[in-house]
Amino acid sequence: MESLRTSFAGPQGQAGEDETGYRQAPHNIEAEQALLGAILINNEAYDRVASFLEPGHFYEPLHGRVYESLAKLITQGHLASPVTLKHHFEHDEGMREIGGPQYLARLAGAATTLINTEDYGRTIYDLAIRRELIRIGEELHNRAYDAPVDDPPSAQIMDAEQSLYNLAEKGKYEGGFEAFVSAVKNAVDMAAAAYQRDGGLSGISTGLRDLDSKLGGLQPSDLIVLAGRPSMGKTALATNIAFNAARAYRAEHKPDGSIEVQDGAVVGFFSLEMSSEQLATRLLAEHSGVASEKLRRGRIDQDEWHRFAQAAQELERLPLYIDDTGGLTISTLAARARRLKRQHGLGLLIVDYIQLLAGSKTDNRVQEVTEITTGLKALSKELNVPIIALSQLSRQVESRDDKRPQLSDLRESGSIEQDADVVMFVFREEYYVQRREPREGTPEHLQWQDEMSQVHGLAEVIIGKQRHGPTGTVKMQFQAEITRFGDYVSEDHLPEEMY
The missing domain is CATH 3.40.50.300 (P-loop containing nucleotide triphosphate hydrolases)
Incomplete structure (x- = not known):
């Protein structure tokens, strides 16, 4: 939470070691603040990240709660702004620690551009995936050390593969609507391949x-x-x-x-x-x-x-x-x-x-x-x-x-x-x-x-x-x-x- 108090003063690194020498999980508080500020200024910015970004992808829990509240208001057709969000966070302990709902106005005031909204969202998502990879790796490491007799390596490998696959599938950038011209091009390519192939298949x-x-x-x-x-x-x-x-x-x-x-x-x-x-x-x-x-x-x-x-x-x-x-x-x-x-x-x-x-x-x-x-x-x-x-x-x-x-x-x-x-x-x-x-x-x-x-x-x-x-x-x-x-x-x- 201390990082939120100082984050508006100047740039902050993604992650590495804190002042005590301990390694911190990958994160970027500035990207989270910039994204939330952009959405508060223009709610249409939410549409650029809604398909893949979830509240749980934010490193700072308070930012995750702000994003979740923004999403609820916008999807219900309401305006999401520092004013309309204020009453959602009047009793939020995390918000109170950094000065109260005025933090929302600071987010909106510090937002400089809407152009990079999707880039901010992808940065937050990628860092969340890296943190999840670290968690899976730690679980695999600890399980391999302390595995009982009835937990063979093959089962550990299979579970790790499944966890990695679930992670790969969750919140993909890919998917969604595509221009119909792309579908037409794929259909033409398929027909051309059939025409050229022996048997016309x-x-x-x-x-x-x-x-x-x-x-x-x-x-x-x-x-x-x-x-x-x-x-x-x-x-x-x-x-x-x-x-x-x-x-x-x-x-x-x-x-x-x-x-x-x-x-x-x-x-x-x-x-x-x-x-x-x-x-x-x-x-x-x-x-x-x-x-x-x-x-x-x-x-x-x-x-x-x-x-x-x-x-x-x-x-x-x-x-x-x-x-x-x-x-x-x-x-x-x-x-x-x-x-x-x-x-x-x-x-x-x-x-x-x-x-x-x-x-x-x-x-x-x-x-x-x-x-x-x-x-x-x-x-x-x-x-x-x-x-x-x-x-x-x-x-x-x-x-x-x-x-x-x-x-x-x-x-x-x-x-x-x-x-x-x-x-x-x-x-x-x-x-x-x-x-x-x-x-x-x-x-x-x-x-x-x-x-x-x-x-x-x-x-x-x-x-x-x-x-x-x-x-x-x-x-x-x-x-x-x-x-x-x-x-x-x-x-x-x-x-x-x-x-």
């Missing part, structure tokens, strides 16, 4: 022609939910897309050190159900054409081994990163995704699957899933990458004659359907026909064989929702033994057999 290619034509590729900041019943091929399709995007990755290194991605993507894959080895086996089977069953049992010949080794060499070079930690919370997943983008770049994120993620501890699973899907959508916008989140379907699908899934079949469908930009379902009629095989040698079995021949190796991706494109069904080929999806080729387009 504005987003990341899935590697599947017909699916790309429906989606226009995987769009940045989109949450794409890929749902299906067990054994339909959700994970297989997700791994196929991950492999295709990573294999197509091409980037150009700019002279300023930045990287411009021209095609494909660096892919992050959260596998909450399967281990990284199981996922790698699937990718190797798909790429080599050697059945995963043969790989697990070691029953492969020399030619298959050669193909397998070649596939392994190519996979090792792909920008594909797998995290197979089970039981992740949405906050932990977000922290790890941010770290991956910071360290390696990130263009596509896949989560397998939503129901295995954890939200806040709550007895209401619907609320928990809402928190998870909202968090995934926010993360896709923050990182500006598409997120493919796999989801299970409820059992009510099995009770219908036509087992093609619908939006209402999504578990906790309200939040998933609402937050997703695209909802796709994987459906294989072959799976259901195969399960109702009649006894061999009967007329029914012959009929069943005919039905099986019509659906064998076929799959459908049903687009049930798409914010910026059409819905509909995309037919695909599916090779179950190597879990590979491919573009559908009708019989009349197959090459003629040579005899």
Whole structure:
């Protein structure tokens, strides 16, 4: 408070050591006074800092209270001046210590310019962030020294990352309204990129022609939910897309050190159900054409081994990163995704699957899933990458004659359907026909064989929702033994057999 008594006499340093030799937290009393004085003179100055500056950002508590009172009056449409604020501080102990409400008039009288209001606000904000960084660092320091046995370093690191992220997100300068011309320019740039790119896609290619034509590729900041019943091929399709995007990755290194991605993507894959080895086996089977069953049992010949080794060499070079930690919370997943983008770049994120993620501890699973899907959508916008989140379907699908899934079949469908930009379902009629095989040698079995021949190796991706494109069904080929999806080729387009 002594600094407030002397601050009008002349300049005062931001922070360093006081007269006793102790280090003071970073602050700038003059900037706080200049900002408050500018707002008292012209209330419109408040609009320049209101989007990011809060009372808690002021070093001097009295200044924080003055700013809070100013904000209340201005937002309610009243005039905020030394006169109208006076009665708010007649009984304020901090104000009384420096001479009473006359201090408000001194603030207004000492204000010299309105031009630098935003600069003053940013200075106050930046110094507040520095003080918060010091606090986080001290807490981390003390916790590491005195951590009990049940508080491992990994938990300390995760909490520190979360604290730093929360600090980074709080009160950002960015955001708010932008001129419409900026949005138009971004849309034109996106269209130009699609025009120049092979296949004419504005987003990341899935590697599947017909699916790309429906989606226009995987769009940045989109949450794409890929749902299906067990054994339909959700994970297989997700791994196929991950492999295709990573294999197509091409980037150009700019002279300023930045990287411009021209095609494909660096892919992050959260596998909450399967281990990284199981996922790698699937990718190797798909790429080599050697059945995963043969790989697990070691029953492969020399030619298959050669193909397998070649596939392994190519996979090792792909920008594909797998995290197979089970039981992740949405906050932990977000922290790890941010770290991956910071360290390696990130263009596509896949989560397998939503129901295995954890939200806040709550007895209401619907609320928990809402928190998870909202968090995934926010993360896709923050990182500006598409997120493919796999989801299970409820059992009510099995009770219908036509087992093609619908939006209402999504578990906790309200939040998933609402937050997703695209909802796709994987459906294989072959799976259901195969399960109702009649006894061999009967007329029914012959009929069943005919039905099986019509659906064998076929799959459908049903687009049930798409914010910026059409819905509909995309037919695909599916090779179950190597879990590979491919573009559908009708019989009349197959090459003629040579005899």
